[in-house]
Amino acid sequence: MLQLSKSPCMRTLASLEDSYELCRQVTAEYAKTFYLGTQLMPEAKRRAIWAIYVWCRRTDELVDGPMAAATTEETLDQWEQHLEAVFAGHPRDDVDVALVDTLHRFPLEIQPFRDMIAGQRMDLYRNRYQTFEELELYCYRVAGTVGLMSTAVMGVEPPVMTPWNPNPEVMIPNQEAIALGIANQLTNILRDVGEDTRRGRIYLPLDDLALFNYTEEDLFKGIVDDRWRELMRFEIQRARKFYAEAEKGISVLSEEIRWPVWTALVLYRQILDEIERNEYDVFRKRAYVPKWRKMMSLPVALLRAKVL
Known part of the structure; x- marks a missing residue:
């Protein structure tokens, strides 16, 4: 590199x-x-x-x-x-x-x-984050920023002028772009839990581990039990909320760019589905989206780009 x-x-x-x-x-x-x-x-x-x-x-x-x-x-x-x-x-x-x-x-x-x-x-x-608020700041800095950079390139659709609104404001979906970056980073964190623990790093908030009575020792041992599965369901749901927030900003992007953005969102969000298919075992199985499923997602993303 x-x-x-x-x-x-x-x-x-x-x-x-x-x-x-x-x-x-x-x-x-x-x-x-x-x-x-x-x-x-x-x-x-x-x-x-x-x-x-x-x-x-x-x-x-x-x-x-x-x-x-x-x-x-x-x-x-x-x-x-x-x-x-x-x-x-x-x-x-x-x-x-x-x-x-x-x-x-x-x-x-x-x-x-x-x-x-x-x-x-x-x-x-840092190799630990106590609260989600601390982790969210980290996610903004390393990934939400990418959303801001990308939005500047992608551009937005000019607002429609009407007789009753001759000077409409241009909406710049910065918060939605940040949300997409954070969603992607949370997805990375969930996919890479096993890899990170081998480097001595824990990105899952320690408060969340405590909430489900799951310890750092359990994490380093790669224990997959009911506590772990409930914790992962909780984290996946949080990531999906950020994806949902990001969706709201795609409709104001330049028309030519909506399909690729929907595609990127849909494909990356599917990593969460793969984690679920692997029964949340991110210690011994790497979640990835098969190529055939990626190809099947393209028309879905196109439809969303056209109608949403």
């Missing part, structure tokens, strides 16, 4: 086309379900989303990748300086070229990117 440049690169950087192609390849390899949704977008928008995804992945890998053990506060400070250089129009490596172009084409703001880096700072020092 791509590494953080410690200083501006003196060599000739990739061409714009090559940079976008590199972003496409990374997205296709590491985010197959997400990539399928982007394939339904107009070319300019899907390329921009690939560029944003690669930046987000690189940011995440600083604290969750193969070189994470070497990451410090100084590393994240350097990465934030790297971000500022990109926003100033100065790419430092090959994939930056695509992101700089994306920033010229779409009205992205730097704050969501900074907020995501703040989320990685949380991961440097």
Whole structure:
């Protein structure tokens, strides 16, 4: 995977086309379900989303990748300086070229990117969350921010002018976009419980574990019993509420973008269904949506995009 440049690169950087192609390849390899949704977008928008995804992945890998053990506060400070250089129009490596172009084409703001880096700072020092409110802040920073970035690219449908409302307000579905990011992150957390415990991390709120009389020791042992199943039902229901909130904002997005967004939402939400099919055993079975089920979801998503 791509590494953080410690200083501006003196060599000739990739061409714009090559940079976008590199972003496409990374997205296709590491985010197959997400990539399928982007394939339904107009070319300019899907390329921009690939560029944003690669930046987000690189940011995440600083604290969750193969070189994470070497990451410090100084590393994240350097990465934030790297971000500022990109926003100033100065790419430092090959994939930056695509992101700089994306920033010229779409009205992205730097704050969501900074907020995501703040989320990685949380991961440097925390491996437990006591309350859901604490976890929700983390989910906003590492995933809700992606919703804000994406909305700036996707755009919204111009409001309809009428004689009784000649100056309608443009609705920007930022809260709904954040909700979708949080829903996706909660889904990741539920799918990856086993993997996270092997790294000594618990993202499920400790208050929730206590509510169902399930202990950290039980979690590290991978115990699947009635307590665990009730806890997982509780967490899945919470994630689905965020998906339901996110749905409310899709209808105001640009018409050309609604189908891919519905597709991404429907496909990712199905991971929760797979967890249920696996009888909540996320310790020994990885929940994933089979390709045939993904394909069957496309017309469902299209119908929703047309009528909702």
